[in-house]
Amino acid sequence: MHGLDAAFSALSDPTRRAILARLAQGEATVTELTEPFEMTQPAISQHLKVLEDAGLIVSRIDGTRRPRRLAKPAIDEIEQWLAMLRKALEQNYNRLDRVLAEMQHPKKGKSR
């Protein structure tokens, strides 16, 4: 499965997006995430597993703690895909602008 398939699929859940928004502010453990989200620890763990499998978060070991943080490369990949889409969209708009301008002010000597 393409990395973007799993990443976009993981992002389709509002709780997972909220967890990512929280982790963007700094790393947190399952315990630290459980309280603000008012969910059970297994439910949070399941969401973290989906996010980790999709490459959106990574964990590190700190004694008995296992804090999670956002994985910047995955965020970068999503942004790059959107930037490609945006660029094509803008080139298309620019092309339409030129066509419209040409229709309003046809160049001399050009047969229409």
Place this chain on the structure above:
Amino acid sequence: MHGLDAAFSALSDPTRRAILARLAQGEATVTELTEPFEMTQPAISQHLKVLEDAGLIVSRIDGTRRPRRLAKPAIDEIEQWLAMLRKALEQNYNRLDRVLAEMQHPKKGKSR
């Protein structure tokens, strides 16, 4: 369902992302999309339905044609969500940088 739920879910499929990339270059009908994607027309129509239900594309009626184009507001919404994530991430990095700088060069008169 939140708009972002449906949008990200629709984006999790590689064919649908490719259709969006094609439509970013300009509007196209089902027939025009069927050939480059080497898929059946019903298969393309099904993908277009998912994209339209998610608000990512819109269609217009042009005689017997029904060209689809990208829906800019939905793309804007996704980009805004990612920009929020990116901003939080960078503020977090800046904060870490300050903490590290402070550890290396503690301010005078501040007990540590």
